[in-house]
Amino acid sequence: MTVDSATQKTAVLLVNLGSPEAPTVSAVRRFLRAFLGDPRVVNIPRPIWWLILNAFILPFRPRKSLHAYQKIWTEGGSPLLVLTQELTRHLANELADTGALVDFAMSYSHPTIEAKLRELKAAGYAKIIVLPLYPQYSSTTTASVHDSVVNEFKRWKHIPHLTFIGDYHQHPAYIAALAESIRAARAERTGQLLIMSFHGLPKQLTAWGDPYEHQCHATAELLAQSLGLSSAQWKIVFQSRFGKAEWLKPYCVDTLMELPAQGITDVDIVCPGFAVDCLETLEEIAMENQEIFKEAGGQHYRYIPALNSAGSHIQALAQLIRAEL
Numbered sequence: 001m002t003v004d005s006a007t008q009k010t011a012v013l014l015v016n017l018g019s020p021e022a023p024t025v026s027a028v029r030r031f032l033r034a035f036l037g038d039p040r041v042v043n044i045p046r047p048i049w050w051l052i053l054n055a056f057i058l059p060f061r062p063r064k065s066l067h068a069y070q071k072i073w074t075e076g077g078s079p080l081l082v083l084t085q086e087l088t089r090h091l092a093n094e095l096a097d098t099g100a101l102v103d104f105a106m107s108y109s110h111p112t113i114e115a116k117l118r119e120l121k122a123a124g125y126a127k128i129i130v131l132p133l134y135p136q137y138s139s140t141t142t143a144s145v146h147d148s149v150v151n152e153f154k155r156w157k158h159i160p161h162l163t164f165i166g167d168y169h170q171h172p173a174y175i176a177a178l179a180e181s182i183r184a185a186r187a188e189r190t191g192q193l194l195i196m197s198f199h200g201l202p203k204q205l206t207a208w209g210d211p212y213e214h215q216c217h218a219t220a221e222l223l224a225q226s227l228g229l230s231s232a233q234w235k236i237v238f239q240s241r242f243g244k245a246e247w248l249k250p251y252c253v254d255t256l257m258e259l260p261a262q263g264i265t266d267v268d269i270v271c272p273g274f275a276v277d278c279l280e281t282l283e284e285i286a287m288e289n290q291e292i293f294k295e296a297g298g299q300h301y302r303y304i305p306a307l308n309s310a311g312s313h314i315q316a317l318a319q320l321i322r323a324e325l
Contacts, residue, residue, distance in 0.1 A: 253289060
């Protein structure tokens with residue numbers, strides 16, 4: 001979407017993580033350099049991390065990551081980009097009556113947060129609502145978006161009115177949308193266990209005050225209540241561990257490997273922390289982890305897609321935004 005009119009004085013900017021611009025080693029390397037180079041993402045002293053990143057990660061990891069991206073790449077490009085664009089279009093239609101412009105930006109790829117804010121400035125928008133597409137707040141994602149917005153504003157003489165929506169992990173409409181999606185997916189067959197998988201983070205972040213772990217548990221518990229599940233019918237796990245430090249537990253892969261030995265061979269898995277599907281859901285959860293589960297003795301494994309552009313998701317996000325207009 002483009003900014004083509006100054007008559008609308010309020011703009012909504014959705015922000016997602018970003019992805020490589022093409023399924024190539026060089027594009028993946030550029031993306032990883034920007035992503036892993038963010039001090040919000042990796043909490044290691046900069047000189048040490050610079051050496052690790054440039055000497056041990058960027059020379060080798062892009063090729064491994066490229067293989068994963070190639071498995072999910074679409075004709076339109078990265079699923080995260082395509083689905084974020086689609087989500088933005090649907091949300092713009094939902095909010096058309098408000099006169100607000102709805103656009104999107106990416107933290108580590110194009111279109112960048114800085115570029116989009118400059119477009120809005122040039123078009124004369126007096127109020128900007130920034131909504132990071134991360135239901136649960138984390139210093140590694142949400143706070144990084146805030147940093148980018150504030151750093152751009154530091155260059156401006158006139159600062160527009162800013163509303164920053166930090167999280168929506170327990171918003172009733174968001175929980176209802178998740179529950180509706182899961183019920184629809186399980187309408188014909190219900191697995192023995194519903195696994196709720198959230199992106200992992202280093203455990204130390206919780207001790208430093210990051211509320212992410214607590215918000216993930218709050219979302220999971222509210223979702224289980226909405227679905228009427230007993231404690232034996234659902235489980236929370238954390239995925240995408242990176243490095244050797246202790247991360248939030250229980251680990252998704254370890255859990256999937258252990259369940260068949262416990263007699264649980266039929267599972268449904270959902271990722272409530274992802275607004276749209278991406279590498280971590282489509283390749284890691286839906287493909288790689290399914291193979292791990294079945295190799296361990298599992299029989300039935302079903303990934304329930306992210307909310308993406310489901311009507312209930314659009315309405316939930318619209319509620320968040322309308323409350324700020």
